[in-house]
Amino acid sequence: MSKTIIITGGAGFIGSHVVRLFVTKYPEYKIINVDALTYAGNLENLVDIEGQPNYIFEKANILDAPTIKAIFEKYNASDVIHLAAESHVDRSILSPMDFIYTNIAGTVNLLNIAKEHWKKDMEGHRFYHVSTDEVYGTLGAEGLFTETTPYSPNSPYSASKAASDHFVRAYGETYHLPFVITNCSNNYGPNHFPEKLIPLFINNIINNKPLPVYGKGENTRDWLFVIDHARAIDVVFHHGKDKETYNVGGFNEWKNLDLVKMMCSLMDEKLGRPPGTSEQLITYVKDRPGHDLRYAIDATKINKELGWEPSVTFEEGLSKTIDWYLQNTEWLQHVTSGDYQKYYQTQYSNR
Numbered sequence: 001m002s003k004t005i006i007i008t009g010g011a012g013f014i015g016s017h018v019v020r021l022f023v024t025k026y027p028e029y030k031i032i033n034v035d036a037l038t039y040a041g042n043l044e045n046l047v048d049i050e051g052q053p054n055y056i057f058e059k060a061n062i063l064d065a066p067t068i069k070a071i072f073e074k075y076n077a078s079d080v081i082h083l084a085a086e087s088h089v090d091r092s093i094l095s096p097m098d099f100i101y102t103n104i105a106g107t108v109n110l111l112n113i114a115k116e117h118w119k120k121d122m123e124g125h126r127f128y129h130v131s132t133d134e135v136y137g138t139l140g141a142e143g144l145f146t147e148t149t150p151y152s153p154n155s156p157y158s159a160s161k162a163a164s165d166h167f168v169r170a171y172g173e174t175y176h177l178p179f180v181i182t183n184c185s186n187n188y189g190p191n192h193f194p195e196k197l198i199p200l201f202i203n204n205i206i207n208n209k210p211l212p213v214y215g216k217g218e219n220t221r222d223w224l225f226v227i228d229h230a231r232a233i234d235v236v237f238h239h240g241k242d243k244e245t246y247n248v249g250g251f252n253e254w255k256n257l258d259l260v261k262m263m264c265s266l267m268d269e270k271l272g273r274p275p276g277t278s279e280q281l282i283t284y285v286k287d288r289p290g291h292d293l294r295y296a297i298d299a300t301k302i303n304k305e306l307g308w309e310p311s312v313t314f315e316e317g318l319s320k321t322i323d324w325y326l327q328n329t330e331w332l333q334h335v336t337s338g339d340y341q342k343y344y345q346t347q348y349s350n351r
């Protein structure tokens with residue numbers, strides 16, 4: 001069946017992998033990538049597919065109601081996969097309002113426009129909201145986040161994502177908007193903006209710069225290769241049940257310091273540096289305020305009900321990711337100039 005899907009945030013890290021998967025796997029679908037191209041949006045992520053006949057890019061801000069409405073009408077959008085967001089926790093601590101605007105108001109704007117556009121018959125449409133495991137707050141040493149874990153967000157970013165999840169659910173109940181939500185763990189892979197742990201540290205190791213580990217490096221994250229997240233979005237978009245939430249995770253927990261040490265040793269090998277060289281770059285800096293100790297996803301539901309599981313081991317995924325950055329130095333240079341440099345100075349100058 002043919003569909004016309006608006007994918008918001010398609011020029012970002014995860015969005016670009018979702019756009020690529022849908023454009024190449026479903027030539028019968030029309031994919032409209034709607035992105036404001038903030039500092040995190042980069043059309044270079046999509047050069048390989050930009051000429052495909054079923055791919056269209058529309059530069060637009062999800063807060064701009066008339067423009068978004070016009071895009072819905074122009075293409076008669078049948079579905080939305082919503083990824084556009086401010087996504088970096090540290091930026092949310094420096095400027096929370098940006099997160100309120102895009103993540104909450106932007107999502108509600110999209111919900112309103114989708115609801116109006118589909119109001120004659122909601123049947124057959126889907127509003128897919130891509131969210132995060134951070135809405136559940138933090139875990140102690142034991143336990144996993146399930147779909148019924150109470151929301152308990154600790155950062156302005158996770159609070160804004162939690163609010164957006166609630167609005168999506170509320171539009172489902174109040175206006176019968178057909179929706180599905182996924183809450184995913186930490187992604188890594190090619191095209192990841194080098195302000196997040198893994199790409200920042202790869203970039204700093206390449207350039208022999210300090211590796212700023214927050215606190216003692218004891219915080220734990222559950223890492224998933226970005227292409228496996230895109231595969232999960234494909235499965236849930238097509239087979240997930242209406243009004244359901246699915247947790248997506250890598251069954252792959254790492255303490256930050258252990259992960260950083262593994263990255264250092266892999267990169268020493270790949271860069272032909274003597275073992276132990278990059279570890280000397282590790283620098284302990286002031287902890288992130290409200291730093292969640294541990295995230296870990298129980299992905300049993302998506303596995304049992306929809307048959308999804310990660311396809312890439314962490315060793316494979318991390319090695320592929322590092323190779324991608326080593327081979328794409330021009331991409332790195334482009335994204336590490338300008339605005340990103342200003343942010344880097346503000347974030348790390350007083351740590």
Ligand code: NAD
Nearest residue numbers: 009011012013014036037038040041061062084085087187
């Ligand atoms: P990203 O920051 O790399 O990309 C965000 C994209 O959204 C960019 O292309 C940006 O230009 C666009 N955008 C931002 N504000 C916009 C606006 N107002 N209007 C239109 N476009 C706008 O983010 P990401 O890491 O790819 O995350 C994508 C989504 O997945 C987010 O909703 C995030 O909360 C969620 N998520 C991310 C992770 C992760 O580990 N990165 C894990 C779970 C969930």
Ligand code: DAU
Nearest residue numbers: 087088089132133134185186195196197212213214219256
């Ligand atoms: O869990 C999903 C979330 O994962 C997504 O919703 C977010 O969009 C995404 O940014 C990510 O959030 P985190 O805060 O977990 O990711 P980040 O890469 O910023 O940090 C990972 C861990 O590394 C965290 O414990 C903080 C630590 N860290 C991070 C940076 C940038 C450092 O020690 N030093 C750093 O310089």
